[in-house]
Ligand SMILES: Nc1ncnc2c1ncn2[C@@H]1O[C@H](COP(=O)(O)OP(=O)(O)OP(=O)(O)O)[C@@H](O)[C@H]1O
């Protein structure tokens with residue numbers, strides 16, 4: 129057997145010979161001959177090894193930004209890696225609902241198939257250059273994904289396949305991401321190197337369309353509308369409209385407007401931006417807030433009628449306040465803080481909804497909620513701004529059945545007919561119905577809760593009747609009072625009229641007497 133030392137010395141001389149030959153080739157061959165030989169060598173290599181490789185480095189650009197493509201590929205390959213690769217890495221991904229994302233370790237390889245072709249993915253590692261000096265932080269290691277495929281698939285891979293991987297990777301990230309609920313910060317907190325226009329918490333509202341109590345047809349219509357919107361990227365581009373949709377949710381308190389927003393966000397997997405208009409100083413701030421929102425989100429302005437005085441009464445109110453201030457300057461000082469709170473105008477808000485800036489980012493839903501739709505300025509809710517009006521109304525029988533299923537797990541019961549009848553006659557919000565259906569102790573079963581609800585509806589009905597009677601009585605009293613006032617006014621007018629007539633008659637009599645005396649004194653002149 130050959131000794132180890134001999135083997136090494138033979139290998140050494142072989143390398144030395146190869147280097148000598150390469151140096152000879154490099155120096156003595158003319159340039160055109162060299163490139164001819166090199167091109168033939170390439171052809172030969174490609175004949176023996178007909179595969180192409182593409183690298184996707186983890187960090188790119190001058191400031192070594194983590195490549196979006198790398199992250200998308202990592203996510204895309206995650207499921208394949210966990211089932212195929214033997215050595216895996218667990219990475220904690222920010223804002224993801226998955227505790228960790230698994231990716232293959234260096235020098236592992238997984239296969240993928242697309243339209244009948246097979247490709248290979250591997251993670252490679254470039255060892256760090258130890259002696260280099262840089263102001264930029266030294267990266268421990270530089271990794272890249274290596275995609276290998278047969279040269280006959282070049283066109284499909286470079287066109288369709290890579291696109292598919294990146295899009296699918298991003299879609300998985302969106303699917304796995306934790307939804308967030310944002311709230312706008314007052315602008316004094318916007319400064320600093322970490323600008324924080326919005327703060328967020330993880331959005332964990334459990335509402336869904338299944339648990340939302342409302343007419344099933346209406347619910348279906350809303351779901352279809354949402355699906356059409358979320359899949360409408362091409363359509364919106366085709367018709368030349370920004371990819372956004374406005375919903376106006378209106379109805380009495382406790383009818384499920386906020387719950388509906390949560391259900392929408394859960395259904396579409398969107399984030400929610402809860403915009404508190406009263407803390408926005410002016411229209412410029414409003415625009416900045418809008419720019420900071422991301423796509424796939426619902427921007428909510430709750431109780432729009434109370435958020436700002438956008439109902440055209442702003443001026444009236446201001447005038448009134450000014451009058452008060454003139455009388456009492458101290459009241460102005462007391463109000464000082466409040467007054468400087470918001471100067472957002474109706475036109476600023478309209479601009480926010482459908483100005484040029486509103487198109488940035490795309491795929492956004494804007495929701496307004498209000499208890500008093502009639503109070504809103506028509507310009508704010510005209511079609512195109514608010515595309516769909518959704519009325520959230522009092523609990524009907526169908527809505528009750530959803531709540532009974534949710535809260536008591538019953539689909540039918542003999543008491544349902546009574547409840548159906550009572551709900552037809554009485555206005556009760558889903559919130560009140562839900563509260564009565566909720567068992568308050570271990571001893572309360574479905575029947576007890578249903579009976580409790582019946583009692584509550586009956587009480588509400590009695591109260592409503594009493595209220596209506598009281599209102600009717602007050603109205604009648606008011607009308608009677610107005611009538612009396614009117615008749616007293618008539619009497620007054622009659623009296624003053626009579627007085628006028630009397631005075632005039634006295635005057636005429638006086639005039640007649642004076643005339644008579646004059647005639648007497650002067651005699652009749654013919
Ligand atoms: N349609 C509904 N379906 C299911 N639950 C509902 C519905 N409406 C109200 N609720 C229940 O009542 C509670 C209050 O409802 P929600 O806050 O959505 O009402 P709202 O219309 O937003 O009221 P407000 O006008 O006062 O903001 C919710 O927590 C929910 O449990």
Ligand SMILES: [Mg+2]
Nearest residue numbers: 385386430497
């Ligand atoms: Mg609400």
